[in-house]
Amino acid sequence: MKELQVPLNQTQKIRLQTALQKLQDLSSKVDHSIVAVADTISVNHDDGFLKGHGTTELDGEVVATVCGVVERVNKLVYVRALKPRYQAERDGYWLGVIADGAVIYVTWTRIVPERWKVEINFSQDAVLMLSSMNMPDGIQAEVRDTFQHDGTLHLQARSRKYGKLEKGQLLTVSPYLVKRSKQHFHHLEEFGIDLILGSNGYIWIGEHVEARDNQENPSNQQNGTSNKRSVNLAVPEKTYTALEKRQQICRIANAIRVLSSLGFNMTKEIIMVIVNMSITLNVEIHEMLGAEFYVRVAEKEVERRSSLKMGRG
């Protein structure tokens, strides 16, 4: 799910338009750095420059190959594309979900033993060597290496903080909306909920789990998943998530859905602002996906950004 289709009535439409217009007025400098495919990017030829992602050279001029925003870092010139696919980089945090039980099985037995194919919202599936991780099922991992020549990604999940994800829900948004930062794992203390903003656009919202040091049976190189899974199934689930907590998870998830469909940037702070707003306004969880809340979120964002600007100026 990347976008919601919200039916707006006339007043709501106008309010949304004013809100977006205000956003436009707030950031006036964007205009000149926007490029479309095949637009020329002006560079200082005397100074020397490096061509980065999304650029190519044509008749001695630098030309964009994707639509996006021109960014300059020292001598490097590149185009930051606003695209719905993840661009792999090293040292990003990932939230991986095993693509399909069947795929894993086939991979395991026939084609390449001891590795899993992982769906990561990238142009290809990533490879997770079983020797380089601790737990099966929904896993979190970080990028170990990208092999540019064949495009496959290798993941590893050695650290203790990567573990099975349970009791929560996964959302997919466009990766460019998730801001890269050092902190991708958030613990929302007031709700007791973990929020993980993956840089590939996968977002996990789940019940808070304490970092576990005493994981049972850390090595599973030979045993295999199928074995382990059947054991898991046999043992009845002792703990369950309280209804209240599940509702809170849904509330946060809906806040993210609204933000995503409006195309707003996503950080922990912004998500929390929206969640708190929904609570103070006494909005039911299902009403958060309705037109009225949609417009309110847009207005709130305008308010937030203008106050930020006031603070700076």
Added chain:
Amino acid sequence: MDRRIPLRKEIEYLSPEGLRLDGRLPSELRQISAQIGAVPNADGSAVFEMGNTKVIAAVYGPRKVQNWGQQINDQALVRCEYSVANFSTGDRVRRPKGDRRSTEISLVIRQTMEACIMTHQMPRTQIDIYVQVLQADGGTRSACINAATLALAAAGIPMKDLVTSCGAGYLNGTPLLDLNYVEDSAGGPDVILGILPTLNRVTLLQADSKLTMDAFESVMQLVTEGCMAVADYIRSVLREHTKQLELRRGV
């Protein structure tokens, strides 16, 4: 002996005042409009309209190759599927999937788009382009190519240049830009051109029926101008779309 292809005599395609059947000048495009993001689940999508012709395009990818045997190790696999909605024409016809015409147009679109996509940057992946004609009023082929370009650009797929396309014909001794269905079915020559506007190269040139060299020159000049005009519009749409995304995203 007059060896010209017989036209339907009963219709005058150009009035004495020099206007066409729908009131356009010979060198006038129909109204064009484009929207990006019509298909929520696609990586990139667009609706492109030229007058009453309306086409929707969706792009999925680059993603992993579905059929392992088709994987290319040093470049991306580009696939294209063209279809026509049953309700798109005046009389409702149920069209079988994969008939000659749609197979041919799928191939044409695929080859045209492949020429501009930088396939070598995305090895072992596949890019799927789906185009469907929602309303057909002549010039569907051009509209499909324009919609596909927009959708590819919206999906963030690296391209050397945009591809834009436009058609033109030659009726009553006058070159006419962007034929509609009535003019198209007159049986006169119909030239379809696809160009890379910045690189100034031709990637597609098709023509039905015969045309003298002189007439071809003038038609070609007209149709190139048409393509350039479409390119300007497409560029402005893409810039506006990118700007909106960046604005909404904020810092």
